Amino acid sequence: MELVCDCFKNFGNIIDPAQYFVYCITEGGKLLEDIEEELGYPRGWTEIEGIPYEERIRMLRQEFEKDVMIDSVFEKHLGTNRFGEKI
Incomplete structure (x- = not known):
């Protein structure tokens, strides 16, 4: 489970839809219309x-x-959200 959480922290802008969205708007050069x-x-x-x-x-x-429902799994098993923040 920790490995999966680490993947979300390190590769979130690729595998996590919410982080992908933020990345595209802030750093990826996409417009809202593209999204x-x-x-x-x-x-x-x-x-x-x-x-x-x-x-x-x-x-x-x-x-x-x-x-996105993965946070509940991380909270239950690791006590963190998908960003690694303690809950």
Whole structure:
């Protein structure tokens, strides 16, 4: 279990959907429209009048995080989350 947790810490931006999303937006050079397209939505799907950029990011991040359930396994067996932070 510790090996799997180490993989999430070291390779999270590749294997963890939520970390992948953050990496793509902050360091990967992708636009929100690129992420929308990867999720199967049309480019500009979250571009709604009155919704700030940060809210658009939050909306898309929820799409990535909704299926991530590994934290409960790490919490139960290691007392940490997938980032290695003690719970």
